[in-house]
Amino acid sequence: MPATVAVGSQFGDEGKGKIIDFLADRADVVVRFQGGANAGHTVQVGEDLYAFHLLPSGVLRKRTMNLIGNGVVVEPAQLLKEIDETRERGHPVKNLRISDRAHVVMPYHKILDALEEKLKGNLGAGTTLRGIGPVFEDKVGRFGIRMCDLIDPETLRAKLRAIVPIKQRLIEAYGGDERLDAEAIFTEYAAHGERLAPFVIDTSAWLDSALRRGKRILFEGAQGTHLCIDHGVYPFGTSSDCVAGAASVGAGVGPQFLTDILGVAKAFTSRVGAGPFPTELEGPIAEHLRERGGGEYGTTTRRPRRVGWIDLVMLRMSVRVNGLTALALTKLDVLGGLDRVRACVAYRSDGETVKEFPASMRVLSQCGPVYRDFKGWPEFSEGDWIGIAKKGRRALPETTRKFVAFIESQLKIPVRIVSVGRSRAATIGR
Numbered sequence: 328m329p330a331t332v333a334v335g336s337q338f339g340d341e342g343k344g345k346i347i348d349f350l351a352d353r354a355d356v357v358v359r360f361q362g363g364a365n366a367g368h369t370v371q372v373g374e375d376l377y378a379f380h381l382l383p384s385g386v387l388r389k390r391t392m393n394l395i396g397n398g399v400v401v402e403p404a405q406l407l408k409e410i411d412e413t414r415e416r417g418h419p420v421k422n423l424r425i426s427d428r429a430h431v432v433m434p435y436h437k438i439l440d441a442l443e444e445k446l447k448g449n450l451g452a453g454t455t456l457r458g459i460g461p462v463f464e465d466k467v468g469r470f471g472i473r474m475c476d477l478i479d480p481e482t483l484r485a486k487l488r489a490i491v492p493i494k495q496r497l498i499e500a501y502g503g504d505e506r507l508d509a510e511a512i513f514t515e516y517a518a519h520g521e522r523l524a525p526f527v528i529d530t531s532a533w534l535d536s537a538l539r540r541g542k543r544i545l546f547e548g549a550q551g552t553h554l555c556i557d558h559g560v561y562p563f564g565t566s567s568d569c570v571a572g573a574a575s576v577g578a579g580v581g582p583q584f585l586t587d588i589l590g591v592a593k594a595f596t597s598r599v600g601a602g603p604f605p606t607e608l609e610g611p612i613a614e615h616l617r618e619r620g621g622g623e624y625g626t627t628t629r630r631p632r633r634v635g636w637i638d639l640v641m642l643r644m645s646v647r648v649n650g651l652t653a654l655a656l657t658k659l660d661v662l663g664g665l666d667r668v669r670a671c672v673a674y675r676s677d678g679e680t681v682k683e684f685p686a687s688m689r690v691l692s693q694c695g696p697v698y699r700d701f702k703g704w705p706e707f708s709e710g711d712w713i714g715i716a717k718k719g720r721r722a723l724p725e726t727t728r729k730f731v732a733f734i735e736s737q738l739k740i741p742v743r744i745v746s747v748g749r750s751r752a753a754t755i756g757r
């Protein structure tokens with residue numbers, strides 16, 4: 328600290344929620360800066376599990392302020408639902424502010440997301456159907472509605488009158504039969520705006536003042552580097568920039584504040600959605616990873632995740648494009664029970680060694696993994712890990728320490744945090 332950025336280094340779902348919750352303990356402010364309700368962050372407090380899509384992970388901590396930055400796309404009904412549910416569970420959610428520049432997901436975005444996915448065929452990303460692609464299309468196309476419009480009924484009505492007929496024509500052109508009613512959308516969204524208005528501020532100005540007062544800020548990434556619109560597996564990723572630099576743009580702070588950049592990576596690889604996946608596994612080991620991984624199912628869509636060995640080609644690229652200064656390695660316990668574990672160090676394609684992650688999905692789909700094998704830690708079962716975590720890093724089995732040291736040597740950054748279970752207690756920090 329003062330400012331730490333935590334980003335996913337793989338395909339999202341790296342266990343960021345838990346790591347961010349661990350870091351939030353020392354933060355004064357937690358900031359979301361990209362993505363939207365497509366994200367799913369699971370936080371466990373005691374026996375209670377919370378699954379957030381839009382609320383920043385520090386919201387359960389009374390003394391921590393939580394910001395939703397301008398780079399996030401806000402689905403008002405979903406955000407209100409999360410606020411209401413969190414309040415019902417005893418947390419007042421007074422510690423939330425939303426950027427007046429954040430774009431709003433409208434009902435036609437979700438309709439268009441589904442229609443576009445259907446029409447795209449093999450180019451479909453298997454989206455979360457939260458309207459993410461279409462809302463970012465509107466942001467760039469300057470058709471967007473922002474939070475400052477949502478809370479201003481006159482502007483909202485005027486914008487909807489202009490935009491809705493255009494979206495109606497698009498829906499019809501795509502073969503959809505949904506009918507949009509600008510006035511009905513206005514009534515529903517103006518009501519959401521009224522409820523959200525007390526949270527809406529200029530979050531960039533607020534953050535600037537907090538940074539200058541030495542407050543410790545944690546920027547909470549959503550999705551992951553390889554889903555990033557610029558650096559990810561295009562077109563099978565998401566529509567926002569997911570890398571650390573996006574924290575500057577998506578929160579409205581200068582890049583000079585972003586000096587501590589933590590990548591979160593699983594000890595294996597997983598993803599939901601479509602696209603090439605060089606280390607993907609099927610069969611008993613895949614089942615083991617999925618089931619031991621606490622049920623590898625998407626937090627937002629509940630789809631079973633595709634799983635494979637850790638891919639250091641992907642992670643080396645993540646170190647580079649994010650400027651990672653350290654790694655948090657999650658779910659090391661999930662590899663327990665296996666006699667042998669593997670790490671992909673390069674790809675082979677057409678008899679050539681490939682060391683950099685390719686841009687072309689055609690090239691990537693022809694890449695096969697080159698593995699380094701490690702002795703596993705089959706003797707350690709789920710019950711052992713809390714005790715190990717309590718004793719700290721040196722109590723980790725030697726086999727796991729060798730695996731972690733190899734990752735550090737390949738990525739040339741330290742593994743600062745190791746997570747060996749879902750709970751806060753199962754976290755070993757440095």
Ligand code: IMP
Binds near residue numbers: 338366367457565
């Ligand atoms: P979209 O973001 O809903 O447009 O989905 C695009 C792709 O990103 C799909 O493959 C989704 O499964 C994936 N995706 C989006 N958000 C997340 C996330 O938070 N974790 C993991 N995958 C995600």
